[in-house]
Amino acid sequence: MKHLAAHLPWPRIKALAHSNAWALLPIGSTEAHGPHLPLNVDVVIAQEVCSRVSSSLETVEFPPVTYSLTDFAAPFAGTVSVPAETAKAMLVAIIRGIGHAGFTQVCVVNHHLEPAHFKVVHAAALEASSPSFRVVVPDHRRKPTGPLLGDEFMHGGSHAGAYETSLMLAAAPHLVDEDARRALPSLSVDLPAAIKAGATNFLEAGGADAYFGAPAAASAEEGNRLFDIITAATLDAMRRR
Numbered sequence: 194m195k196h197l198a199a200h201l202p203w204p205r206i207k208a209l210a211h212s213n214a215w216a217l218l219p220i221g222s223t224e225a226h227g228p229h230l231p232l233n234v235d236v237v238i239a240q241e242v243c244s245r246v247s248s249s250l251e252t253v254e255f256p257p258v259t260y261s262l263t264d265f266a267a268p269f270a271g272t273v274s275v276p277a278e279t280a281k282a283m284l285v286a287i288i289r290g291i292g293h294a295g296f297t298q299v300c301v302v303n304h305h306l307e308p309a310h311f312k313v314v315h316a317a318a319l320e321a322s323s324p325s326f327r328v329v330v331p332d333h334r335r336k337p338t339g340p341l342l343g344d345e346f347m348h349g350g351s352h353a354g355a356y357e358t359s360l361m362l363a364a365a366p367h368l369v370d371e372d373a374r375r376a377l378p379s380l381s382v383d384l385p386a387a388i389k390a391g392a393t394n395f396l397e398a399g400g401a402d403a404y405f406g407a408p409a410a411a412s413a414e415e416g417n418r419l420f421d422i423i424t425a426a427t428l429d430a431m432r433r434r
């Protein structure tokens with residue numbers, strides 16, 4: 194069962210922390226996600242994963258981190274990027290702050306997949322953890338989970354393509370502009386290869402509308418299938434010792 198930390202008074206938080214509940218910290222970004230999705234896609238996905246994980250565990254979900262390092266979407270309106278050092282200092286403080294309530298374990302549920310950002314999350318988790326405070330960062334890009342999420346996901350089309358759009362159709366369909374989505378031509382760009390070749394943002398990588406992959410091929414059914422895989426992988430990481 195999920196409790197929302199923001200809605201509880203401190204004695205309840207303290208009691209839940211001391212009952213060995215898991216703290217959850219969803220992390221997303223505020224960044225352009227194509228002409229069919231809102232800026233908060235990564236936050237919506239992270240919070241949905243927190244909800245699904247909580248159907249089999251007692252959890253306390255903290256308010257999400259909504260501003261992150263997001264340089265790749267920087268050329269597009271609405272994207273707000275935070276420098277790596279600032280983002281890391283903020284994350285370390287937030288994770289330690291959660292620990293101060295008495296939680297012994299926190300799962301950092303990150304769904305903003307920009308490599309430089311994920312590096313910041315891993316580094317912050319390491320710095321904030323201690324022998325009495327376990328900080329888990331599931332990373333669904335890695336094997337064996339990544340390949341299960343499909344070819345588009347593995348080859349860099351995970352930004353606002355069929356992968357993220359399907360997750361949004363499953364979690365928050367009211368936030369998807371269906372007319373815009375259906376009209377988008379598929380755009381297959383190997384993002385990791387483009388980055389290696391020197392691209393420093395989505396525009397330079399060939400994504401003139403801040404999306405890659407095939408949004409038109411997305412479906413809620415596929416989104417639920419993807420959420421099942423991500424939820425299982427997240428629970429696995431939490432249970433691993």
Ligand SMILES: [Zn+2]
Pocket residue numbers: 226234235304305306352353357
């Ligand atoms: Zn995203």
